[in-house]
Amino acid sequence: MSRRGPGAGVSGLLAVTTLALHACAPDTPNRETGAVVTGVPVTAAAEWPGSFAIGRGADPAEIAVLNIDLGPDGADAPPGSGSVAEGKAVYDAKCAICHGATGQEGPNDQLVGREPREGFPFGETRGIRKTVGNYWPYATTLFDYVNRAMPLISPGSLTPDEVYAVSAYILFLNEIIPEDAVMNAETLPAVVMPARDRFVRDNRVGGPEVR
């Protein structure tokens, strides 16, 4: 499974034993075996057990309390739903103070904006603002992030219905879903974001080529 299985642990413990003995007696460790010639036999280094039996099993109920993430496939999406209109009410009350009346004014991250509609020139051109509409590849990220981290001064305070609703409103402002759309565990993961296909895996591998 890994380079740090029981074998690595054994050599680590052996090294500690060697150092401890060496500190007391001016003996030279054998470089091949790590053993120390002291006249006192060093029998065998401790081997790792199959399990250290440290820690306790986690039960499903306590896992459920912490398991808040919502992945791109919508797995573990909580029940609930929210409309664009409901989302506007949440946004105006709790989000606009940091993100502006229409999601474009700040002072914190700009959420709304589809420009530039052609291409994806963020790498080519300096200073283009990245928004949910022009850059975010997954709509589920909106729910996941708002649910865990927003509003800034009272994080985690929104109900699932409110998070679905405010996600719907931000997607609507970005012209990605229609005004009558409702977001829930099925519809949100199905939203296809404009920048979805722009993201590629890292191709840097070291070596002489600069990528």
Added chain:
Amino acid sequence: MGNISRRAMLGATGGLIAGGLLKTQADALTVEETAANLQTAQVDPTKMLGGPTSVVGQRAPSEQPRRGMGNPATTAASRTPIEQLRGIITPADLHFERHHAGVPAIDPDRYELLIHGMVDRPMTFTLDDLKRFPAESRICFLECSGNGGAAYNRNAPRERAPGQIDGLFSTSEWTGVALTTLLREVGLRPEASWLLAEGGDAAVMSRSIPAEKALDDAMIAYGQNGEAIRPEQGYPARLLLPGWEGNAQVKWIRRLEASDRPSMTREETSKYTDPLADGTARQFSLVMDAKSTITFPAFPFILPERGWWEIRGIAWSGRGRITRVEVSTDGGSTWVPAQLQDPVLPKCATRFRHVWNWDGGEALLMSRAIDETGYVQPDLETLIAARGEGTSYHYNTIRPWRVEADGRVFFAQGEGQ
């Protein structure tokens, strides 16, 4: 307080210490204050009793390095003053900070790390549990992937110190339990290819980590430079991913969920992705490429006179050891190898030095790092050609420093080459 009265008080408290007459905390505080004054006030320290021992040491009064930061109300980062440090270890209280919703106050007695998902045995570990497992230590750097953004600009401001440009970089000895040890305990399933790492801060900051890294050299760290991790660096425990971008090394870690796909969190989609000139954005660009910067002489230092000076700096690579650092004093026309200072550790800050006889004329100083993969730190134009002017993160270009004839030194991105 003037010199005379301070000296009078020093004499008095010195007598108190010697006589064992300190009885109250107020007395002790007075002695601490006078001890702090001692080094600056005394004319001849061999003719006066020295200061007392103390339970926690203090820096010399004349040595007070500070993290660089803007308005605390609007900034979420502070920078290590790399030009003021020696050696490779960053004092823990000068380690850079980057938070996404402030520094949480976590009770170590209530702290737990949950590991679940695609594992045979979902488990929870307390802080004492983590400390009881076989431990390991390693010295490695930690760098924000946005470090050096100010240098990725043909017209970068000249009046910038090394720490203001590259101070989101620090090096510590980290102690903890190898993540493989914990994954062995819970029985990570073969189909698990990712781990979602989640922090216990107000952002519940989360990143998806390839299982390959978790099974290589990842650590759940609880120690930093011999003491408990500082709150700003993830107390009581954090994820450590040697050589990778700082954001992925989730602080205050409370949960790891094994999965067969990344979670596509906000930090790995809308942030910490690198848009490229070809109309794509690089995602999960986690390794920090080789980089170096001269930390002396650099702005705001002024060389007081011509003659022999030692050019000094730091180099590092997320892919292994630094094998060579080259220095130029003529803007990149000629390069000579610098001396690497032991220890040279993988994925760790490496000090380099180069003695230089400054003739009093203008000079353009540069350094470039080469790592064990053969990667050479690129200049600005090379990186712009590879990624585009608008790209974000991983700004590892050569940092040039202009020495003017009057001895002043300025950051000089875009000059020479």
